[in-house]
Amino acid sequence: MPKRIQLPDDFYKHDFKQLAKIEKHPRTRIRFIGLSHIQNGKSYEQVAQYLLQSLSAVKQWVRHYKDEGIDGLKEKQRSGRPSKARNQNHTKLLQSILAMQNDKNGGRVRLKDIQNMLAKDFNIHYQRDLCINRNDHQKPTFHPLGNFLNPALALLGQGLKKSPIGQNWILLIIPIYAKVSQNINGVHYLLTKLALKLDKC
Numbered sequence: 001m002p003k004r005i006q007l008p009d010d011f012y013k014h015d016f017k018q019l020a021k022i023e024k025h026p027r028t029r030i031r032f033i034g035l036s037h038i039q040n041g042k043s044y045e046q047v048a049q050y051l052l053q054s055l056s057a058v059k060q061w062v063r064h065y066k067d068e069g070i071d072g073l074k075e076k077q078r079s080g081r082p083s084k085a086r087n088q089n090h091t092k093l094l095q096s097i098l099a100m101q102n103d104k105n106g107g108r109v110r111l112k113d114i115q116n117m118l119a120k121d122f123n124i125h126y127q128r129d130l131c132i133n134r135n136d137h138q139k140p141t142f143h144p145l146g147n148f149l150n151p152a153l154a155l156l157g158q159g160l161k162k163s164p165i166g167q168n169w170i171l172l173i174i175p176i177y178a179k180v181s182q183n184i185n186g187v188h189y190l191l192t193k194l195a196l197k198l199d200k201c
Contacts, residue, residue, distance in 0.1 A: 008066055012039060019070075031061045031073045038062070096121060 020032035030051055037047045048055045064072035101109045118124040
């Protein structure tokens with residue numbers, strides 16, 4: 001028999017199910033759903049299992065509710081990386097971009113123009129994303145094919161290492177880096193794994 005949960009008196013006054021329906025933030029919605037299950041008599045362990053959350057997370061939701069009420073369950077601003085323009089006047093920055101667009105004779109303001117303006121006027125320096133930059137430094141790599149020439153022999157454990165054909169064939173793998181979709185990342189992962197296996201031949 002699970003241990004009885006000690007909850008505040010006003011816990012049952014709230015309709016957490018209804019609050020979850022109108023809540024826009026997904027993390028807060030999950031917390032409301034979890035507390036709705038606790039209102040219905042479920043244990044912390046059951047709620048954690050239903051919502052695929054850790055037991056400590058469910059206990060933390062109840063603790064936040066006890067300390068701060070409903071506001072303790074709402075998602076708070078996360079720290080994240082500080083903005084490089086945090087000390088600058090954002091309104092002035094926006095006005096500078098709009099003025100640049102108005103001064104331009106045809107065409108649009110490009111990201112490169114904004115980048116130059118930030119460096120010149122605000123002393124803020126940005127560069128391209130690291131994943132894009134990484135492609136500039138990578139060189140194509142070569143790997144001997146070895147066991148991959150004949151999959152049947154590879155399954156039997158009889159590779160072509162001793163065969164002159166296995167030593168002469170070469171597989172060219174050009175590095176692919178992209179943040180467009182998971183499929184492209186999957187291809188990059190597949191090529192990397194293939195290169196690692198070929199190195200061991």
